Amino acid sequence: MSGAAIGTEIHTAERNDPATAARQPQTGTPLAVQLVAPAHPVDRPAPPVKPGEPWTDDPYAQALRTGRGPLYLRRLEPHAHGTAELIPLDVERWCAAPDAADTSVLHRCTGPVLDVGCGPGRLVGALAARGVPALGVDVSPAAVTRTRRHGGAALRRSVFDRLPREGRWGTILLMDGNVGIGGDLATLLARLHDLVRPGGRLLAEAADEDVNQRLTVRVEDAHGRHGRPFPWARVGTTALLHAADSTGWILTGRWSADGRPFVELHRATTGFDEMPTAQDEHATANDRS
Ligand SMILES: C[S@@+](CC[C@H](N)C(=O)[O-])C[C@H]1O[C@@H](n2cnc3c(N)ncnc32)[C@H](O)[C@@H]1O
Numbered sequence: 001m002s003g004a005a006i007g008t009e010i011h012t013a014e015r016n017d018p019a020t021a022a023r024q025p026q027t028g029t030p031l032a033v034q035l036v037a038p039a040h041p042v043d044r045p046a047p048p049v050k051p052g053e054p055w056t057d058d059p060y061a062q063a064l065r066t067g068r069g070p071l072y073l074r075r076l077e078p079h080a081h082g083t084a085e086l087i088p089l090d091v092e093r094w095c096a097a098p099d100a101a102d103t104s105v106l107h108r109c110t111g112p113v114l115d116v117g118c119g120p121g122r123l124v125g126a127l128a129a130r131g132v133p134a135l136g137v138d139v140s141p142a143a144v145t146r147t148r149r150h151g152g153a154a155l156r157r158s159v160f161d162r163l164p165r166e167g168r169w170g171t172i173l174l175m176d177g178n179v180g181i182g183g184d185l186a187t188l189l190a191r192l193h194d195l196v197r198p199g200g201r202l203l204a205e206a207a208d209e210d211v212n213q214r215l216t217v218r219v220e221d222a223h224g225r226h227g228r229p230f231p232w233a234r235v236g237t238t239a240l241l242h243a244a245d246s247t248g249w250i251l252t253g254r255w256s257a258d259g260r261p262f263v264e265l266h267r268a269t270t271g272f273d274e275m276p277t278a279q280d281e282h283a284t285a286n287d288r289s
Pocket of ligand 1: 094095116117118119120121122123137138139140143157158159160175176177178181182
């Protein structure tokens with residue numbers, strides 16, 4: 001399957017998906033305007049966001065449009081003090097071309113690849129340029145727009161929603177802190193286990209500290225503009241491997257590049273018959289269903 005074919009399939013799926021339609025604002029007010037807080041936030045509690053709804057907030061969209069930060073996750077719960085309240089987001093690196101650490105991950109990808117929380121899409125774009133079928137999935141409209149503009153296929157959808165090719169992805173990417181998506185790593189890893197084919201792999205980046213934190217955060221820019229709170233997690237390698245083990249993943253690789261720790265995990269094959277062969281790879285690449 002070509003990148004263009006994946007893109008065509010996705011656009012159609014997205015238009016027809018009632019879940020996607022249900023998330024569209026009904027008021028005529030742009031979604032970003034509905035979610036963003038005023039520059040000087042009033043003291044009114046913001047309604048919490050369900051897992052899968054985060055990152056649609058306007059400070060994030062604005063940063064992706066310009067390709068520049070500074071942008072942060074502010075910890076709301078559990079409360080932190082001083083500089084620990086703000087977790088910097090590496091917007092400039094996400095919006096740049098893949099670096100050497102990214103390339104160490106891209107080399108390990110076999111298609112079709114699903115990039116979960118693809119952001120502005122540097123990895124999806126690089127895979128497409130190499131002829132590897134790849135799809136980004138992200139809840140942020142700005143992320144999807146930017147990924148498509150840079151030649152990648154992307155779908156505006158939560159990883160917890162129905163997705164194309166469930167159980168048939170060759171590689172899943174979980175990069176740049178995305179082990180935090182949904183705020184509960186075991187739930188996320190179990191979901192990804194269902195998405196990948198038997199014998200397929202998950203390439204995941206851990207936090208560069210030995211942490212295991214479940215947080216409530218919000219996206220915030222340098223002017224205090226912010227979106228709504230959502231659940232997030234920060235997970236280092238030890239906790240990541242523990243969660244992977246408890247959700248059926250098998251550790252097959254572990255390395256570090258530019259101070260970024262990565263792990264390679266495999267979904268077990270249930271028997272010889274399910275081992276992916278070169279023919280399977282070819283068939284999957286040509287499968288547009
Ligand atoms: C830390 S950023 C990752 C940046 C990205 N990997 C890159 O290369 O630029 C997290 C991304 O995950 C997305 N996200 C958050 N929750 C999600 C969910 N439930 N499903 C899919 N994407 C999600 C956000 O919109 C955001 O783009």
